[in-house]
Amino acid sequence: MTVATHDEWLRRAKTLDLPRTHLIDGTEEAGGGSTFTVISPRDGQPLAEVADGGAAEVDAAVAAARRAFDHGPWPRLAPADRGRILLRVADLLEAHRSELALTVSLEMGKPITDAHDIELRAVINTFRWYGQLADKLTDESPHTAPDALALVTREPAGVVGAVVPWNFPLTLAGWKVAPALAAGCTVVLKPSENSPLSALLLGRLAREAGLPPGVLNVVAGDGPVAGRALGLHPDVDVLAFTGSTAVGRHFLRYSADSNLKRVWLELGGKSxxxxxxxxxxxxxxxxxxxxxxxxxxxxxxxxxxxxxxxxxxxxxxxxxxxxxxxxxxxxxxxxxxxxxxxxxxxxxxxxxxxxxxxxxxxxxxxxxxxxxxxxxxxxxxxxxxxxxxxxxxxxxxxxxxxxxxxxxxxxxxxxxxxxxxxxxxxxxxxxxxxxxxxxxxxxxxxxxxGTVWVNCYEEGDLTVPFGGMKQSGNGRDKSAHALEKYTELKTTWIQL
The missing domain is CATH 3.40.309.10 (Aldehyde Dehydrogenase; Chain A, domain 2)
Incomplete structure (x- = not known):
């Protein structure tokens, strides 16, 4: 349950230390110097001036993620070690739960009770669940002829671009970032320009938890600029997006116009x-x-x-x-x-x-x-x-x-x-x-x-996948199936 009264939340809001800069290669950076204003829908007042990321900042973040993937320790850590760091992220999210909930409520208008009790519970559980799952995955060895050995292994897909909306800014970031990190990928997260503050706090806490530089980068900026730059970037291997069907079509075009990166989409609904x-x-x-x-x-x-x-x-x-x-x-x-x-x-x-x-x-x-x-x-x-x-x-x-x-x-x-x-x-x-x-x-x-609820609605947990059919998208968030988006299957055939 929430831990403060209305007056207490109002007092905390006045002293809240909000992040204002990108997180790139483990460092909080202002980028080129331009900013945009985040307006709180609760009263129409400015919340913060936030660094406005464009192509240059996206390039720097992707380059950091590429170095961290190609040469850094993260993909080479034992899965159990990656899992322990994700569990530390969950612990820090729990420790800063009130601060994060207040930030979400201020930036996108969600009731503080829902932000604290539902949104923060979801993102904490997500990092905890994937932290516990990280070393529970197995590869395959199909039965073949007696004179051969076949191995099917899952390898991290590389640099992941994650673009998430404002309605559940931490939950949906967690649904993409946590499984990608558990798989050994590195990530560039682009939150909505309406709700960048909670994502920047998430990046700060992930760094504090021990994520190596470049493993998780957060770039704030406008979708048609920063989001487009991420979608078109030739060094992004996978793009995961939640948002409107119209914007999802853009990301498919960006993939076609660049390196044919895999694009996973969770789009609109009329349920x-x-x-x-x-x-x-x-x-x-x-x-x-x-x-x-x-x-x-x-x-x-x-x-x-x-x-x-x-x-x-x-x-x-x-x-x-x-x-x-x-x-x-x-x-x-x-x-x-x-x-x-x-x-x-x-x-x-x-x-x-x-x-x-x-x-x-x-x-x-x-x-x-x-x-x-x-x-x-x-x-x-x-x-x-x-x-x-x-x-x-x-x-x-x-x-x-x-x-x-x-x-x-x-x-x-x-x-x-x-x-x-x-x-x-x-x-x-x-x-x-x-x-x-x-x-x-x-x-x-x-x-x-993609989901049918019988005699209930919006029920479930992290053990079950979530995603859509038709123009609601493809691929699945949540559950072990989410790792299918962030891994590549490799077959190795050994003639004995």
């Missing part, structure tokens, strides 16, 4: 949440639907933004979700009692409001919300919003809003529910509520999604 009349607990289904779309201000690629409800229960379930939306406490992200904080910025709010206006024009019925609130605070706040009578072909039913906006669609039978659920270019996640085991298996198989 369906299907509620059948035989759901084991309709109240729980409705409460979970509301929690899922409003958690993290709806700024989640897996958010269950399409609630598909059987027509016989649609009004009752929708009304329960609307009641929860109206009860939700929206407020200062630094108040531990706040349930929904601020959207990441003014530009993003304008985009979400554009979707709300389009939904009205398309004939959807606004049940609650839809308006900016708390403008006197200077923060970027939006009411939890629910639409029903949403047309399946409308923008609200098809496009990712990435905000606290729920669309409710009714269906008459299971086959229609599956058809509606799959009628999207995305395939990241889905939910299903039913008491029938056969239906659970049959519908889960029919849904085109």
């Amino acid at each position: 369906p949440n299907i509620v059948l009349p035989d759901a084991p607990d309709l109240d729980k289904a409705a409460a979970t639907a509301a929690w899922g779309i409003f958690f993290n201000q709806g700024e989640m690629c897996t958010a269950p933004s399409r609630l598909l409800v059987h027509s016989s229960i649609a009004e009752d379930v929708t009304e329960a979700v609307v009641r929860r939306a109206r009860e939700l406490r929206v407020g200062d992200p630094l108040d531990p009692d706040t349930e929904m904080g601020a959207l990441v910025g003014e530009q993003h709010l304008a985009r979400v409001l554009g979707h709300i206006d389009a939904a009205r024009r398309d004939g959807a019925r606004l049940r609650t919300g839809g308006t900016r609130i708390l403008t006197e605070t200077g923060g970027v706040h939006l009411e939890p919003t629910v639409f029903d009578q949403v047309a399946p072909g409308s923008r609200l039913a098809r496009e990712e809003v990435f905000g606290p906006v729920l669309s409710v669609l009714a269906f008459d039978d299971v086959d229609q529910a599956v058809s509606l659920a799959n009628a999207t270019e995305y395939g990241l996640a889905a939910g299903l509520w039913t008491s029938d085991l056969s239906t659970a298996h049959r519908v889960s198989r029919a849904l085109k999604a």
Whole structure:
């Protein structure tokens, strides 16, 4: 649980020592001298002037990562030794948990309780899990003819470029950095320009934990400049990206235009949440639907933004979700009692409001919300919003809003529910509520999604992989499968 009151978090915010420079080759560097301003969405005030990385800083970071990979100790350490350092990273993240949570809350608007109890728990567990996994992996020796010995070994892929978004700035960085380091790779991390501060703190703590110079580099900067330079860089062997589908397409082009580096993408989502009349607990289904779309201000690629409800229960379930939306406490992200904080910025709010206006024009019925609130605070706040009578072909039913906006669609039978659920270019996640085991298996198989939750939503741990189908991306984060992105298979055939 969080360890401070609202007043205490406010006092800590005034004295927080925020990093402002890149981490390159083990040294905090200002680069070329230009900066950009990080604005806090909680009050619209500047947080820090941060070094603005461009092609020169990316070149320096990649060169450091290349030296560390080709000539440094990290890829040559015993896996158990790499694991021990990752465990020290986890310990330092735990020791600085409040500082990191406060930084996340200030830079992207996440409620401090969620930042402390959920985001920091996730990134700490990620480094701990991969630290423990590092020496548990095995190679293969397939059975061959008696006069030969075949070996299949996994070798670190090289220099990894990791580009991560602002909605879970530490969790998603951890999902990429920790397995890449466990595999013996070196990394250049490029956080979102909206949330660079927590990533820079992560780099600082990783260096303190004993990572050799150049093994983890962090470059702050704009996506079209620093991200593009990383995607095009010929000395980057693997590029791992989480973000929008549009930007994911750019990284595929960068790969084609450079060295054909492997590109792993976790992209957008328009996840369906299907509620059948035989759901084991309709109240729980409705409460979970509301929690899922409003958690993290709806700024989640897996958010269950399409609630598909059987027509016989649609009004009752929708009304329960609307009641929860109206009860939700929206407020200062630094108040531990706040349930929904601020959207990441003014530009993003304008985009979400554009979707709300389009939904009205398309004939959807606004049940609650839809308006900016708390403008006197200077923060970027939006009411939890629910639409029903949403047309399946409308923008609200098809496009990712990435905000606290729920669309409710009714269906008459299971086959229609599956058809509606799959009628999207995305395939990241889905939910299903039913008491029938056969239906659970049959519908889960029919849904085109990388993760299907049955009678729950957003559950799981690091033992299971996470990723998407269709235009939600490729490859998997989490679990041992994540190491497949950061390793190369080598076959050695020995004639005896």
